[in-house]
Structures are given as C-alpha cells and as structure tokens.
Amino acid sequence: MVQRFDLAIVGGSFAGLACARSAALRGLKVVVLDAKPDPGARVRTTGIIVKEASDEFDLPAGLMRKVRGVRLYAPDDRALDLSAPGYFFQATDMPGLMHWMADEAARAGATLVYGKKFESGLEYERGVALGDIHAGFLIGADGARSRVAEAFGLGVNRRFLAGLEIECEPLAAVDGRFLHCFADSKLAPGYIAWMVPGVNATQIGLAASRPQRPDLGGLLRRLKAHFDIRDIRVTSRRSGLIPSGGVVHCLGARRVMLVGDAAGMVSPVTGGGIHTALHFGRRAAMLVADHLGDRGIHPVVAMTREAPRYRAKLLLRRLMDLGPPNALINAALMTAPMRRLAQRLYFHSRGEKSESFEAWCKAFEQEPDAKPHLKLLT
Ligand SMILES: Cc1cc2nc3c(=O)[nH]c(=O)nc-3n(C[C@H](O)[C@H](O)[C@H](O)COP(=O)(O)OP(=O)(O)OC[C@H]3O[C@@H](n4cnc5c(N)ncnc54)[C@H](O)[C@@H]3O)c2cc1C
Missing domain, CATH: 3.50.50.60 (FAD/NAD(P)-binding domain)
Structure with a gap:
C-alpha cells in the first residue's frame, strides 16, 4: 500500500x-x-x-569532549602548538x-x-x-x-580523500589537551594523520588523496616510536570517502x-x-x-x-594533492608564514598573534572568573 x-x-x-x-x-x-x-x-x-557548529546547534555536552589546542608534528617530529583564545573542537x-x-x-x-x-x-x-x-x-x-x-x-x-581510523581504549600517554596532527606525505599523501583524545577513547587515523592510500601500519609504527603506546586495544575501525x-x-x-x-x-x-x-x-x-x-x-x-x-x-587542495616531499614539510612547517597558514586553517582568523598554548593556559589561571574551565584542561 x-x-x-x-x-x-x-x-x-x-x-x-x-x-x-x-x-x-x-x-x-x-x-x-x-x-x-x-x-x-x-x-x-x-x-x-x-x-561554529557547536555554537549553532544545541548538541548534548555529555556526548562530547572539548579539545582546545592543536599540536602539529612535522615528519621529523618537531611540533608546533596552536590555539586561539575562546576556541575549541569537540570530540x-x-x-x-x-x-x-x-x-x-x-x-x-x-x-x-x-x-x-x-x-x-x-x-x-x-x-x-x-x-x-x-x-x-x-x-x-x-x-x-x-x-x-x-x-x-x-x-x-x-574527487575524494580516503580516510581510515581505529578507535581504541584511552591511551594515557596522549596529552588530552590537543588534537595531535601529523603532516607526513609518505603516510598520508595529500592530507594528514591524527590522534584524537576522544570521549572515553583515543582515535588514531589518517587520510590520503585518492588514488593514493593511507598507511595506517606506518602511522602506528611512527607513533609507537615516540609515544608510550605499545599496548593499543582496538575497539572499532572506521573508514570512508571524503569528497574533496x-x-x-x-x-x-x-x-x-x-x-x-x-x-x-x-x-x-x-x-x-x-x-x-x-x-x-x-x-x-x-x-x-x-x-x-x-x-x-x-x-x-x-x-x-x-x-x-x-x-x-580548492586551489589549496590542488597543492596538497601534489603531496609535498617530507623534506620540504620539515623545512617549511616551523616558519612564520606556515604557522600563520596553519593557524588560519585550524582556527580561521582567530588568535593570529599566536600566543603559545602554555601562555594561554596561564592566562586562564590568572583570571578568577575563568577558573572553572581549567577543570576541562586537565
Ligand atoms: C574517516 C573520516 C573522518 C572524518 N572526520 C571528520 C571530522 O572529524 N569532522 C568533520 O567535520 N567531518 C569529518 N568527516 C566528514 C564527515 O564525516 C561528513 O562530512 C559528514 O558525515 C557528512 O554527513 P552526511 O549526513 O552528509 O553524510 P554521511 O554522514 O555520510 O551519512 C550518509 C547516510 O546515508 C546512508 N546511506 C548511504 N547510501 C544509502 C542508500 N542507498 N540508501 C539508504 N541510506 C543510505 C548511510 O548509511 C549514512 O547514514 C570525516 C569523514 C571520514 C570518511
């Protein structure tokens, strides 16, 4: 009927x-x-x-976890901390x-x-x-x-990116204040890899511009060499295509x-x-x-x-699809223009004076009204 x-x-x-x-x-x-x-x-x-989405839509806080900073790693493992006062992501x-x-x-x-x-x-x-x-x-x-x-x-x-992710039991060695992002053209050509301190879980994943493939095994080897995460217990796997x-x-x-x-x-x-x-x-x-x-x-x-x-x-995507060699990323990532670009990509136009994450946390401590939020940072 x-x-x-x-x-x-x-x-x-x-x-x-x-x-x-x-x-x-x-x-x-x-x-x-x-x-x-x-x-x-x-x-x-x-x-x-x-x-912006969390401001526009009333989504339940109990199903989310705020992450305020981004730690961006070059292929040689040097890291850049990015943040913007007032901004956060929700895992x-x-x-x-x-x-x-x-x-x-x-x-x-x-x-x-x-x-x-x-x-x-x-x-x-x-x-x-x-x-x-x-x-x-x-x-x-x-x-x-x-x-x-x-x-x-x-x-x-x-045109697509192909994404791959494992979700595992929370890894204590991962600093929960940051989204950990890894620029590495060998592991994630055309995109990045990530480690997210999520809601009762740690998510580890990466994506690559198709037809290239993301190298999850390589990422795990790289992470194990630098974080104390030998004992990963995987609870689920996710994968999918991202239109680009x-x-x-x-x-x-x-x-x-x-x-x-x-x-x-x-x-x-x-x-x-x-x-x-x-x-x-x-x-x-x-x-x-x-x-x-x-x-x-x-x-x-x-x-x-x-x-x-x-x-x-779309112009920037074409450049990213070229998969700049890791040596170039190592040379460029810590420079002031790249830092400004990363700040703009992650935090839009906010926080361009690029106050360090530590300085920003200290400023929180000095403002009595802001103290309750500190609980979320620890
Ligand atoms: C690995 C990965 C990680 C990502 N991470 C992020 C992130 O952290 N933040 C972010 O903003 N975006 C992220 N994205 C992109 C984001 O997931 C998508 O943009 C978002 O899910 C789009 O929502 P949607 O409702 O349009 O489509 P989808 O979430 O893809 O939902 C489509 C729905 O349609 C259903 N469906 C499909 N075909 C049929 C059919 N023939 N009949 C009936 N039902 C059908 C599916 O079951 C599904 O429920 C990621 C994508 C991937 C692949």
Whole structure:
C-alpha cells in the first residue's frame, strides 16, 4: 500500500537527521530511509565538531569532549602548538550522538526507517515515488557516493580523500589537551594523520588523496616510536570517502535535492563536513517547507545560491594533492608564514598573534572568573 509523505529523506546521518527534525517541526510529514541497521551503526567519521557548529546547534555536552589546542608534528617530529583564545573542537561519542539526533527527529514527528536501502526512484509532476513511498519532495543526504544523485542524474562527487581510523581504549600517554596532527606525505599523501583524545577513547587515523592510500601500519609504527603506546586495544575501525572536489555541479531537479556530503559540501582542505551537513540539512528543510507550503523560492535555486564556493580551498587542495616531499614539510612547517597558514586553517582568523598554548593556559589561571574551565584542561 502506498504511503504518502511531504518529504522523503534518504540518509539518516548529520544532514538527513538535521533536515528531518527541522522539517517535521515545520509541520511536514517526513520519512527518513537509511540502509544501516540502526542510527549508531557503521560510523564512518572521526566526528570532530568545530566550535561554529557547536555554537549553532544545541548538541548534548555529555556526548562530547572539548579539545582546545592543536599540536602539529612535522615528519621529523618537531611540533608546533596552536590555539586561539575562546576556541575549541569537540570530540564526540559518535554512535551516541547519532542515536540522540535520531531520537530528536522522531520526537519532532519524523518517521525513521533503518535497514532500508534506496536503490531507485521516479520523479513525476507532483513528487517522487520510491517504491511504495511517495513524497512531494526528496532530499538525498546519502553521503559521498550518493545513490540518489546517480538515480536522478544529478551532480556526483568525483574527487575524494580516503580516510581510515581505529578507535581504541584511552591511551594515557596522549596529552588530552590537543588534537595531535601529523603532516607526513609518505603516510598520508595529500592530507594528514591524527590522534584524537576522544570521549572515553583515543582515535588514531589518517587520510590520503585518492588514488593514493593511507598507511595506517606506518602511522602506528611512527607513533609507537615516540609515544608510550605499545599496548593499543582496538575497539572499532572506521573508514570512508571524503569528497574533496567541492560542491557538485547540479544540486537538484524539480522534486529532488542533494545536501551534505552527497552535494560535496565538505571543506576541500580540512575534509570537515559535519558543520555544513548540519547547517545545510536544516536549511534544506526550511526551503522545502517554504516551497511546498507557501510557494516560496525553489529549494534548488536557493541552495545553489547559498552553497559554499570553496574557491581558495580548492586551489589549496590542488597543492596538497601534489603531496609535498617530507623534506620540504620539515623545512617549511616551523616558519612564520606556515604557522600563520596553519593557524588560519585550524582556527580561521582567530588568535593570529599566536600566543603559545602554555601562555594561554596561564592566562586562564590568572583570571578568577575563568577558573572553572581549567577543570576541562586537565
Ligand atoms: C574517516 C573520516 C573522518 C572524518 N572526520 C571528520 C571530522 O572529524 N569532522 C568533520 O567535520 N567531518 C569529518 N568527516 C566528514 C564527515 O564525516 C561528513 O562530512 C559528514 O558525515 C557528512 O554527513 P552526511 O549526513 O552528509 O553524510 P554521511 O554522514 O555520510 O551519512 C550518509 C547516510 O546515508 C546512508 N546511506 C548511504 N547510501 C544509502 C542508500 N542507498 N540508501 C539508504 N541510506 C543510505 C548511510 O548509511 C549514512 O547514514 C570525516 C569523514 C571520514 C570518511
């Protein structure tokens, strides 16, 4: 029997669930279809959330852990500490966060169907048909290799980073104040490797520009030589593709629109896409609700106007894809211009006077009002 909805969403992750919650709150009858068996299954991301996303969305603090500094290592192991007063990243309990987002979308009234893979659909004058589900509009929030994009002839991602990560029991030897990032063209050509003091876990991973491959074994050997981490107990593994070619050329059709990774809304430099997935997922809901309910501007026209352009970042990505030799990284990383560039990439324009992390922590100690936050730094 045909089930009718105003909005069908393929993909129940950051973009799809943000879209579903917002659309349901705006009065649309919404269904989300996802291939994974439950919201917390098949995690494919490190899950670091930038402060801007944490400011814009009310996500539960209990599922996150603030990390205030970045320690960036050259291939020869010299390290650069970066921070910006007031800024932080949030490491997350990803399965927990996905369950929370799914619960929020369901509480708003959306119907969530897990274990249902989208294969094909048909667009007609007044909507789309996905088997026995018919909807006035379809959002493809189904990630880097979007089946919705393929099925409806929309733009597809063509350039990728390949990411690989292990999650292990917390490693005491890892300084929990920092995201530890490793620039190394041999291990992670075109990108970096990382070690994240996460929520009750340490995450170790790396990515490489395709078709090159990240060398996780090599990374672990390098880490074991420099940190006291011989006894790694792996609890899970994650891997996935990160679009790195910018927003796709065609975001939608009459009754279909892509959002999040499916639309290529990922920073080509940092590979970060959670903030854009949340932001444009919610924005897609507003646009579809306005269009279906109030004859507002067509969602695809508005989204094409608003989607990030990434012009400078795409240029930088081309340089990174060349995989500068490690000798060059060693020579350049500690110089003032590179430090400024790293500061800008990690912290945007903040903290350009590049106060040292230690000096910044001391400043905290001298301000009585700031003392409670110190607990988070230890
Ligand atoms: C290894 C790795 C590490 C990363 N680390 C970070 C990070 O730390 N911070 C950051 O900001 N970004 C990071 N990213 C990028 C970030 O994960 C993505 O930008 C973000 O998850 C995009 O969210 P999304 O909802 O658009 O898509 P996704 O999170 O990819 O979700 C797509 C959903 O669609 C479902 N789906 C796919 N195909 C179908 C189908 N045919 N039918 C039904 N359902 C389907 C999937 O099951 C999935 O739930 C990382 C990516 C990788 C691969």
